[in-house]
C-alpha cells in the first residue's frame with residue numbers, strides 16, 4: 001500500500017505540469033464549494049451575533065423579516081412609522097429594561113443615518129455581551145453632532161471635527177440634501193463587525209431639525225430653516241421608525257410580544273430577532289442551496305478534468321504497466337496505482353482549496369466588512385465542511401476508478417508485451 | 421506431479437495459447453524444460469511468439485490448455501494472486517528497451533521487485549539492506565558512481581539502462597532471469613560486454629538465464645539453443661498458408 005502511494009506520488013510528480021493543471025481545477029472548485037459554505041455560515045453567525053443582545057424589535061405592522069432587515073441591518077425601508085406616544089408607553093412597560101429608538105431614512109454618501117438616543121450607545125449589545133466602545137472622541141452630545149461607525153470613518157477618511165451634511169433618502173445618489181444643517185463629527189466607534197460600523201448616529205432631535213420646513217419628504221420652497229432657527233424650536237420627535245427592546249427577563253418575551261401586537265392605538269409588530277432570522281434563512285435557503293449545487297457541479301467538472309488527464313496519460317503508460325507487471329505487480333496494483341493518483345490529487349486539491357478559502361477570507365475580510373457588514377473570522381473547519389471535503393476526496397477516488405479500470409483492462413490484455 | 425516439474429525451474433507441457441477466443445493459436449509447444457542455472461538461448465523471427473512465451477512462463481498469461489510449472493508449482497493450480505507472487509519471487513525480467521520506470525530513481529527502479537516480493541526483499545537483505553544490495557549489483561555492473569544512482573533514469577544511455585534492468589532482474593536472487601531481446605538496442609561492443617556481464621551475474625547468483633533474440637550470432641554464448649520454428653508448432657500451420 002505505501003509502495004503504491006509512493007509510486008503514485010512519484011508518477012504524479014513526473015507529470016507535474018498536467019497533474020498540476022488537474023490539481024488547479026480541483027483546488028479552485030473545492031475553494032468555491034467551501035467558500036460558498038463558509039460565507040453562508042459566517043453570514044449567519046454574523047447576523048446572529050448582531051441581534052444576540054436584543055429581546056424584541058418593534059415597528060409598524062409588517063412582515064417580521066422586513067422589520068428585522070430595515071431596523072437592525074439597515075436593508076430596505078420601513079413602510080410606516082411608530083408614533084412617539086406608543087414608543088413612550090411601551091418602553092415604560094414594567095417588564096422593559098431598556099429601549100433604543102431608531103429613526104431611519106436619511107443617509108450620507110450611501111451610509112445610513114440613525115437617529116437615536118444615548119441608550120443606543122449604552123445598551124446595545126452584540127456578539128454575546130459586548131457593548132459599543134468609542135475608538136476616539138465622544139458620543140454625540142450637541143444637536144448637530146454625529147458619531148460615526150468604524151467603517152464609515154475608515155472608508156470616507158473622516159476624523160473628529162470634520163463636517164458632514166446629510167442627504168434625504170437612503171440611496172447613495174440622493175438629490176435632496178440637508179446641506180443647510182451641517183453636522184460635526186464628535187466621535188468614532190470601535191469596529192464591531194455589525195451594521196453599526198456602517199451607520200452614522202445622530203440624535204432624534206437632529207432628525208427632527210433637518211426636516212423642519214419639509215413636508216411629505218420635500219422641502220417647502222422658501223422655507224429654509226437655519227441651524228440657529230432650528231435650535232429655537234421644539235424638537236420633540238413625533239414619530240420614529242422602530243425600536244429595540246431589552247426585557248427584565250427573557251421569560252417575559254412572549255408576554256410583552258403579545259401585548260405589543262395587541263396594542264390598541266396603533267398597528268405594531270413586535271418580533272423576536274432569532275425567529276425572524278430563522279424565517280430569513282428559510283427564505284434565502286433556496287438560493288444558498290442553488291449556489292451549493294452549482295459549486296458541486298464545478299467540483300464534478302474539476303474531477304472530470306482529472307479523469308481526462310489520467311485517461312490521456314494511459315496510452316503512454318502502457319509500457320510502465322507492463323514493467324510493473326513483470327516485477328510482480330498484480331492487476332489490482334495497477335488499478336490501485338491509478339486510484340491512488342486520483343485520490344492523492346483529490347486530497348491535495350481539497351487541502352489546497354481549503355487553504356485558498358482561508359487566504360481569500362483573510363484578504364476579503366475587510367471588503368466583506370465594508371460592503372456587507374459581515375465579519376469573516378477564520379474559523380476551524382465545521383463538521384459540514386469536513387463532510388464536503390470528505391465527499392470531494394471520496395469523489396476523486398471513485399472518479400479515479402474510471403482510468404484505473406481502463407489501465408487494469410489494458411494491463412491484463414497486454415501481459416508483458418510492451419506497447420507504446 | 422510430472423517428473424520434469426521437480427528438476428526444472430520451468431517446465432511447459434502441451435501448451436496452446438491464443439490471445440482472444442477466436443484468434444488463431446500463436447503458440448503450440450509440446451515440451452520445454454529449463455534446468456536450474458541453465459543458460460538457454462531461444463531464437464525466432466519477429467512475431468514467432470517469443471514474448472508471448474515469456475508471458476506464459478511468468479504466469480502473466482494463462483494457456484488455453486497445457487501446464488506451466490514454475491519453481492515446482494503448477495501455475496494452473498494457483499490463483500491469479502499467487503501466480504503474480506510466484507513471478508515476483510522467482511523471475512527477473514529484462515526487456516528490449518525502456519526497461520525503467522521513468523519517474524523512479526535508478527535505485528528505486530532496482531529495488532522495485534523487493535516492493536512486490538517479500539522473498540526477494542528478504543534475500544536481498546540477508547547481509548545488508550536491500551538498498552546496499554542494489555548498490556552492490558549496480559557496482560558489479562559498472563554503475564558505481566553515486567551520482568548515477570540519483571540521476572534521472574531518462575538521462576542514462578541505453579546500455580546503462582539495460583544494465584540497471586539487469587540489476588533489477590537479479591536483486592533478491594530469483595531462480596530465473598528472462599531477457600527478451602535485451603541487446604537489440606545496443607551496438608556490437610556494448611552488446612558483447614552486456615552479454616558477458618549478464619551471464620556472469622546470473623551464474624554468480626545461480627539463476628537460470630532464458631535469453632530470447634532473433635540475433636543468431638549470440639547463440640554460441642549459451643549452453644543450449646532452441647529455435648521457435650521447431651519449438652512452436654503453431655508456426656508450421658502458418659508456414660503452410662500462403
Ligand SMILES: Nc1ncnc2c1ncn2[C@@H]1O[C@H](COP(=O)(O)OP(=O)(O)OP(=O)(O)O)[C@@H](O)[C@H]1O
Pocket residue numbers: 413414415417439446464465466467468469470471472473634
Ligand atoms: N497483447 C497482444 N494482444 C493480441 N495479440 C498479441 C499481443 N501480443 C502479441 N500478439 C500477437 O501474438 C503473436 C506473437 O507475438 P509476440 O509478441 O509473442 O512475438 P515476438 O516473437 O515477441 O515478436 P518480436 O520479435 O517482434 O518481439 C503476434 O501475431 C502478435 O500479433
Ligand SMILES: [Mg+2]
Pocket residue numbers: 470471472600
Ligand atoms: Mg517480442
